[in-house]
Amino acid sequence: QVQLVESGGGLVQAGGSLRLSCAASGLTFSNYAMGWFRQCPGKEREFVAALSRSGFSTYYADSVKGRFTVSRDNAKNTQYLQMNSLKPDDTAVYYCAAGRSSMVTGQSENDFRSWGQGTQVTVSS
Secondary structure (H helix, E strand, O other): OOOOOEOOOOOEEOOOEEEEEEEEEEEHHOOOOEEEEEEEEOOOEEEEEEEOOOOOOOEOOOOOOEOOOEEEEEEOOOOEEEEOOOHHHHHHEEEEEEEOOOOOOOHHHHHHEEEEEOEEEEEOO
């Protein structure tokens, strides 16, 4: 059974930084692409970032490009989301997701097969 556990969320002022972590178990982590999604209050869950199993190929939503960095440590079965220059609009529950193959096949929820429980990020103005 795949388990994805996010951590690192919290309250931060606008302009600040946070690093989210996602610890994975129940799958051969290094075989799969991974991703991050978020759900802002009153909105549908949306794609944030993803990376291939090696981490060489990365993808970002336009809204976070240049501010967020996705990475992974296959030896630790963990992926990360470094979030800098945070804005109040980044306030959301952030979800870790495991892909269906080694490459990122798309940016929709259907392109990912397993999900974490989410971690709250709140950015105050």
